Amino acid sequence: MQEITYENVIERLLQTVPEFQADDEDVADQRGTLVFEDLTRFLKMLVETNEKPELITTIFQFVEEAARSSDARVLDAIRYSFLEGLADSPYHLDLTKKYMGSQTRKLLKDAKRYLRT
Numbered sequence: 721m722q723e724i725t726y727e728n729v730i731e732r733l734l735q736t737v738p739e740f741q742a743d744d745e746d747v748a749d750q751r752g753t754l755v756f757e758d759l760t761r762f763l764k765m766l767v768e769t770n771e772k773p774e775l776i777t778t779i780f781q782f783v784e785e786a787a788r789s790s791d792a793r794v795l796d797a798i799r800y801s802f803l804e805g806l807a808d809s810p811y812h813l814d815l816t817k818k819y820m821g822s823q824t825r826k827l828l829k830d831a832k833r834y835l836r837t
Contacts, residue, residue, distance in 0.1 A: 724786045726793035730755050736782045739775060752793070753801040760805035767815050776819055784821035795827060803831040 724732055729752050734742060740762050746754040759779070766776050783802065786794050806813045807828065820828065 723791075724789045724794055725791045726750075726752055726797070729786060729789075729791075729794050729797065732786075733759070733782060737775070737779055739772075740779075752797045756797045756801035757805060760802050763806070763816065764809065764812050767812050776816065780816070780819035780821065780824065784824050787821070787823035787827050798824070799827045799831045803828045807832050 722728070727750070730742065730747055730750065733755065734740065734747070737759075740759060742755045742758055746758070763776065763779055766772055766779075783798060787798055789795060803824070806816060817825075
């Protein structure tokens with residue numbers, strides 16, 4: 721499969737998680753950081769309703785694949801737009817850690833360090 725890059729991350733995300741409705745303008749303008757912030761809010765809603773654990777799994781499988789990208793902009797979007805939003809809420813973070821793969825957890829450590837500074 722083709723590597724996830726900043727140029728294709730939004731398209732790949734929307735293909736993988738069609739239930740997630742990103743802002744059309746952010747998609748058109750390729751604003752990955754804003755799309756990942758919206759994904760965090762979407763994920764928090766899923767966690768709070770506790771209705772679709774398989775969808776949460778799918779989201780984190782995608783995030784894990786994206787976290788293996790060699791594109792620093794993809795990693796920054798995950799780290800600072802997605803994971804930082806989760807780390808802001810210990811409740812949501814605790815409930816989602818079990819879904820995270822090893823690369824995602826590494827990026828989470830970076831995001832937490834950033835929050836402390």
